[in-house]
Amino acid sequence: MNRKEIWVYLERNQEEIEEVSLEILGKANELGKKSGMPVVGVVLGNDPGDLGNIALKHGADVVIFLKDPLLESYSTEDYTKALFEMIGKRTPEIFLLGATYQGRDLAGRLSARLRTGLTANVVSLDIGEDGYLLSGVPGYGSKVLAEIVCVRNKPQMSTVRPGIFNKTVIPNEAGIVEVVDIDLKDSVSRVKVLSRKVEKHPDLSRAEKVVIAGNGVEGNLDMVARLADILGARLGVSRPIADKGKASRELQVGSTGYSLNAKLVLIFGVSGAEHFLPGIANCQTVISINVDRESGIFEYSDYCIVADASKIIPILLKEGGDR
């Protein structure tokens, strides 16, 4: 017997599971109920720790832990090899991964080895009447939503954008964690990691309040950052600012950065380019400040303020209690 399964790749972040993986689990649980397929979380590593139980609490019916010392840290080729073998054995119907740096690196390689279809950066997921997975992707600057189907092979693969689905706690008393020793023997990785530098801070898609700096306030970034601080908000930037190396990619908002889910965003000097807009689509209240009255950003704002950022920010700082 071969039960049809929905697999979710659980990306590890030290002893934790990435938020996006838990978000996908929640959505997969909903799709599983609709289609009668169990949800299987798949995690690779050497020490299972409590990862399995965390996944079971967030929508997984089963967790498979692929265990091998070579899987302790991520490598494209060893992870691809391990997953390729496991997928060959259990032939899941669907395989979902987070559209993170790691998820995208892995999904492309694995899908090509499996000779199956992969859809990138999806923002909606559903199962159609014909039983196929429908993966929604915004196209052409979010003017359209294209629903994409993988027709010729299984698993149907998609990478899912962080911050789109909600992480939910779904009680599951009967869930099981299967630890599978896969014994890779030798690493097949041809890429050697010489050094790594990471800062750990929760990603922007979780922030309640965000102050965003765009190209128009490039010269006043410090002031905008200070304002974010005073208001208890996180700082975000538009793509040009990150491209110029003036801020980390971790702060980038938009289609190639984070999608925000904030209650409130305050946007300075952003023109409202196509790639920026998906980043603020899920925010409750959008306030935009731009010196250009014709700025495209105003069409996507709740409050439109034509003002010079360098004049209004000092006032906001003062009113916010800056000394």
Next chain:
Amino acid sequence: MRNIIVCIKIVPKAEDMNFDPETRTMKRGGVENQINEADKNAIELSLRIKEKSGGRVVLLSMGPPFFDQYLKIGIAMGADDAILLSDRLFAGADTFATSATLSAAVRKIGDYDLVLCGEETSDGGTGQVPSQLAELLDLPQMLFVSEADIDGNSVKARRTIKGGYETVESGMPAVLSIELGINQPRFPDFRRKRWADKEFSLTVWSASDLGIKPELTGTSGSYTIVKRLTEFSTHQRQRISVAGTVEQQADKIMEILRESR
């Protein structure tokens, strides 16, 4: 250093694209095209590698014959050669069929040390081709690269990962995807452009030139299809204009902030 192959895509300028709700297709008429921005960064990187370590820069693209003009811009920037894969059979390719076609061309070009791509394109935005291409060529991959240096037979690169970056190294050949905006792409050289327009002869390869089976390319080589296109309805915003002096505007912002708590 052997060939440095740079895969580039000619993309429509996004702001020119509009959805036609009647036909449920994108209106592309009158749309201007350009070399995908991140691919220009990849070209620039390839030229800098060439200047330092030698080799030949070969541009590779797929599309209709009139895309030759964009490849000539790359030649004018300093690339040594350009190949356009053009065949009706290639139309409608998803990222896998695209990668399969490109991989056949990379093999045909041969004698290469690096295959560079932009990290993703502005139209599809999937970023899937670099890793699918690497798998089909059985080469190591390094994605989201912001710096690359050649050291003998290996390439050392800095790649972006969540929360930071890694320095990684692999033997060559290897496939690298290059982050958008990591360098300032040089302008096409005027005299070289004139030469490219008049005398340079672009290589065009069809499916039969590549020796690729038609069923591996285009629509028939694709694993995904677009089931339907719908107009994306985003949340309608209130668009309340806040006028007055800058102090009054600031007061209003503080009021909204207090209310949203």
